Amino acid sequence: NAGVMQNPRHLVRRRGQEARLRCSPMKGHSHVYWYRQLPEEGLKFMVYLQKENIIDESGMPKERFSAEFPKEGPSILRIQQVVRGDSAAYFCASSPGTGGSNEQFFGPGTRLTVL
Amino acid sequence: AQSVAQPEDQVNVAEGNPLTVKCTYSVSGNPYLFWYVQYPNRGLQFLLKYITGDNLVKGSYGFEAEFNKSQTSFHLKKPSALVSDSALYFCAVRGNYGGATNKLIFGTGTLLAVQP
Numbered sequence: 754n755a756g757v758m759q760n761p762r763h764l765v766r767r768r769g770q771e772a773r774l775r776c777s778p779m780k781g782h783s784h785v786y787w788y789r790q791l792p793e794e795g796l797k798f799m800v801y802l803q804k805e806n807i808i809d810e811s812g813m814p815k816e817r818f819s820a821e822f823p824k825e826g827p828s829i830l831r832i833q834q835v836v837r838g839d840s841a842a843y844f845c846a847s848s849p850g851t852g853g854s855n856e857q858f859f860g861p862g863t864r865l866t867v868l
Numbered sequence: 869a870q871s872v873a874q875p876e877d878q879v880n881v882a883e884g885n886p887l888t889v890k891c892t893y894s895v896s897g898n899p900y901l902f903w904y905v906q907y908p909n910r911g912l913q914f915l916l917k918y919i920t921g922d923n924l925v926k927g928s929y930g931f932e933a934e935f936n937k938s939q940t941s942f943h944l945k946k947p948s949a950l951v952s953d954s955a956l957y958f959c960a961v962r963g964n965y966g967g968a969t970n971k972l973i974f975g976t977g978t979l980l981a982v983q984p
Contacts, residue, residue: 795974795975796958798971798972801970801971844911854900856902859904859911859913862911
């Protein structure tokens with residue numbers, strides 16, 4: 754049973770370019786979460802999605818960031834016009850249901866470097 | 869607002885000695901508490917969780933954690949540390965109990981260094 758898959762593992766972009774980060778949840782999981790880890794900091798929640806729905810985007814920056822989890826295919830975190838401050842590790846997690854007791858399973862992360 | 873505090877940036881312990889990594893929390897209602905471990909350049913691995921029931925929770929790799937409601941703490945423990953336990957440890961609490969979100973609120977992490 755494959756775990757949470759994220760790609761690419763490393764992504765380098767120049768300022769002003771777009772970054773697309775992909776996440777495939779564990780088999781049977783319909784809930785996806787995105788977190789960002791800045792250097793020397795803990796993880797900060799960004800967005801929580803179910804298939805075709807954004808449930809909570811309270812942690813998403815108001816501009817340039819968007820996320821989707823389509824009916825088919827992986828979840829996508831999209832960052833437009835990247836800036837150096839976007840350099841971070843972006844982690845995706847998935848869980849099987851809405852129960853708060855369900856642990857979230859994390860992917861290996863995508864490390865974004867903005868030059 | 870919900871929050872988690874890990875008061876120690878780093879914990880140093882000799883191999884074979886017991887270890888404790890501290891965590892305190894602030895939530896409304898009953899907390900769901902989690903511990904995760906992160907090895908360099910890797911994602912987070914789930915260690916254990918407290919939902920309800922026994923205050924002492926046992927998890928992976930010989931780790932356990934004690935839930936203390938009066939002190940609002942959830943300290944991670946292991947009776948005998950291994951060098952391979954050296955990693956970054958995160959405590960987390962599930963936020964927003966009244967709503968639909970399941971987002972986790974993480975502490976800032978504690979680096980555990982086990983010396984041979």
